[in-house]
Amino acid sequence: MEGQVFDVIVIGAGVMGLWTGLHLARRGKKTLLIEQFPVPHSRGSSHGQSRIYRLAYPEKHQTLMTKASYPFWKMLERESSEVLMKGFPLLRITEDPNDQIIEECLRSMQQSECEETKTERLTGEEINKRYPGVRFSPNCQGLLDHYGLILLADRCNRAVLGLYQNSGGILIDAAPIVHIEPGRIIKVTDAHQRTYCSQNLVICGGPWAGKLLSKLNYQLPLQPIKIPVIYYRIKGCSPARFSFLGNCAMFGEIFSLPELEYPGMIKFGPHYGPEIDPEQRDSLNMEPIIDCVSCFVRDHFTYLDPTPAIIENCMYTVTPDSICILDTHPVHRNISFGCGFSGAGYKIAPVVGQILADLAMDIPAPPDVRQFMSASRFTQSSIIMKQPQVCTTDDKGTNKDAKVRFRVPPSGQEKPHSRCGQEFPQKRRRRNLASKTETSDKTETEEKRK
Known part of the structure; x- marks a missing residue:
């Protein structure tokens, strides 16, 4: 060689x-x-x-790239003679009634020429009714993306x-x-x-x-960050199968994938975590973040046992x-x-x-x-720097970031209802990029008219 x-x-x-x-x-x-x-x-x-495939992004370029990737995944499936994808819709929600993320996703999908019949806008009440055992505020906004898949x-x-x-x-x-x-x-x-x-x-x-x-x-x-991937057991009959992505004021951004790799379990994880050196990925205590996700599961997915059954780890680079x-x-x-x-x-x-x-x-x-x-x-000075997606811990795993405070009860005490954490970092929004996309679309339209 x-x-x-x-x-x-x-x-x-x-x-x-x-x-x-x-x-x-x-x-x-x-x-x-x-x-x-x-x-x-x-x-x-x-x-x-498993990984989520979705078109419900607020950024048009991200939706277009995801859409353009689908034929390649189908080609891979065909040429390898293996099943590589399973179809499950994605439920995207935000608990903030003033949040524009759902509107931005719908706009992005429309501009990317996605079929309108493959998206549904839902209220909190409609979500709770459609998915028994799921519990969100009536003020919650939701979007069901029927392009959703699991890779x-x-x-x-x-x-x-x-x-x-x-x-x-x-x-x-x-x-x-x-x-x-x-x-x-x-x-x-x-x-x-x-x-x-x-x-x-x-x-x-x-x-x-x-x-x-x-x-x-x-x-x-x-910045590499460590992400815990947590599996929770289903209590009783298996629920409706869908992927989930939620922007939650109390818990930050949480994702979920349906029962798949481990029978009788559903996969959850946060879109945030502590900064790490990838050479020392396993040296951090993730218990505070895991407890936060468990509180979220307990409060919003009542058909799950909120005690972690399996914990795995992954890394993002943000x-x-x-x-x-x-x-x-x-x-x-x-x-x-x-x-x-x-x-x-x-x-x-x-x-x-x-x-x-x-x-x-x-x-x-x-x-x-x-x-x-x-x-x-x-x-470029035009970039808008959003709230960090990372949370910093010391060598004992204790959180040090003033913007990401964990409040975990002492061992043996009951966890406070809906109060396992405060001010968790949301996934950063790229509204500046979305506005650039809109401007670019307008310019392109004007040029065509000329």
């Missing part, structure tokens, strides 16, 4: 790196995919049995890797990268002192992307505006990268891989990508 010069090396065999490698290999490029851990593994952000993530990863290797792509795993030497021919050295050469490099490092880019003297505002970065290095133009997907990247991986493959072949990214996902946006 050493001594060969590849067309492209891709660092990171998570879902982004896998799709990037597949697109490149199918274009006839001599491609090497390098992964630091043995494949498969559960140390990054792409593992697990069977581990199966998907395995299928993409299989197609990549069948297309001539090469994988080297258990090979952490320790050095990158840029140049016309890029040299990448792993921890075993093996050096690989290529004309182009794509970095899909997930939580390690910031560290990899720093080897190239390039700093981006990327940016200041919760939008990913797809770009090339400002100095070394034959090095490109995709990072900072902020917990919303898995479903769009096929299109992300296509864009990164284009960048590696010196094909410009689409206008929306250059407008919303360029790294240069973090140097």
Whole structure:
């Protein structure tokens, strides 16, 4: 392997790196995919049995990318001869009657030419009536996205890797990268002192992307955070099956997936967590956040036992505006990268891989990508920095962030009803980007009229 010069090396065999490698290999490029851990593994952000696919985003560009990814997932299912998706609608709610998130999602889906018959707007009363055992305030607003699916993530990863290797792509795993030497021919050295050469490099490092880019003297505002994934047992008969995403004043943003990987259990998790070094993911105490999610389950999903049955972990890599970065290095133009997907990247991986493959072949990214996902946006004064998605803890797991306060009762005492936490961080809204999209649409319409 050493001594060969590849067309492209891709660092990171998570879902982004896998799709990037597949697109490149199918274009006839001599491609090497390098992964630091043995494949498969559960140390990054792409593992697990299930991920939500939805079109209900407030940002038009996110809805469009998700919609454009669907044919690739269908292709993967067809060519691998495996079931990789299951259809479940997504229920998105907000407890704030003045929140515009539902309206923004509907507008985004309409502008993306989604079928109106596949969306339903619901009140809190209608939600409670439709889903027995679900309990939300009558003032709650809801949207049912019938485009919703569950992607069977581990199966998907395995299928993409299989197609990549069948297309001539090469994988080297258990090979952490320790050095990158840029140049016309890029040299990448792993921890075993093996050096690989290529004309182009794509970095899909997930939580390690910031560290990899720093080897190239390039700093981006990327923060890995730890997310607990918690399963709760169903009491009695199985309820209606749907995915869930809620913006809750008391509990922050919570997601849920229906009974699937573990019979008789439903999966929940928060869209926030403590800052971490990905090398020390397991060193933090997650009990305060887990207790918060359990309080949410107890208050709003009465058909579940709010005692955690299984706890797993994942990592997000968040940016200041919760939008990913797809770009090339400002100095070394034959090095490109995709990072900072902020917990919303898995479903769009096929299109992300296509864009990164284009960048590696010196094909410009689409206008929306250059407008919303360029790294240069973090140097622009127009960016609106929203409330952090992270919460900081000390080495004992105690929360230190003044904006994220946990109030957990002493062991043995009953948890206070609906009071397990205060001021949890909401997922950051990108209203500035939504308004840019509207302005862009208006300009395009005016140009067509001319």
